[in-house]
Amino acid sequence: MKVDPAAGPSKRPRHGDLPSAANATDFAKGSATTASDKYAALVDRASFQRLSAEMNAFDDKREVIIRESRDILKASKQAIFSMHRGAIDDATAKLATADRVISRLAPLIQEDRSLRTGSFAAAMEEYAEAQCFLHFLKHGTLITIDDLPSVEREEYLSGVVDFTGEVGRYAVAQATKRDVAKVEMCRDLVEAISGELIQFSFRNGPLRKKYDSLKYNLKKLENTLYELSLIPPGRPYEQHNNDDDVMDRPQVPSAAADDCNE
Structure with a gap:
């Protein structure tokens, strides 16, 4: 192959003539920032971030309520079983355990009333039933709602x-x-x-x-x-x-x- 001397030496592209990976990344970041700024003008991002944090906190509290409500339910059922066997002292101790769990959950329930529905309400129904039965065995009458302030x-x-x-x-x-x-x-x-x-x-x-x-x-x-x-x-x-x-x-x-x- 002949080379035309008049054409002069061929030029290879220098390293700086091609976009580097770093330059490409910077370009992408710039584009993303531009898009982010564009959408930020349309919505209040801070409010969505706050809502996300609140929902995460609610889910965490709800998991605690569900988990510990099982302890109330279990203790109440065990108390009823003990009462049918005539073990009143054991039933009283089981309900005391339920009382402690209820007291522990009370602040969470007071912060958000919606946490009471579902598992906690079901556990409290069983708790009320057990307290009714215990009071009946001891006194022969029905316990009043005023005697059950947590219900x-x-x-x-x-x-x-x-x-x-x-x-x-x-x-x-x-x-x-x-x-x-x-x-x-x-x-x-x-x-x-x-x-x-x-x-x-x-x-x-x-x-x-x-x-x-x-x-x-x-x-x-x-x-x-x-x-x-x-x-x-x-x-x-x-x-x-x-x-x-x-x-x-x-x-x-x-x-x-x-x-x-x-």
């Missing part, structure tokens, strides 16, 4: 209705001992509760369904007393299972209970 209205009412199911189970245990007086006391209390709840206009929902189950609990108690009256002295009482024996059926779950499984 709210719907939680209390839900706990009271569920408590009537525990009263029914307790009555069956007393019937096997042929203690008619205690069975009558159970029937009278559930009937009194039913009479008070008639004045409420419950909307369709978990509380309404629970209230509807109360009349079946009352009917079962009446059937138990009737069966006792038919049994000759000296013969043991045997519970007869039938279609009306709703106290052996699964209880109606609350709307909040599902959150406890999260």
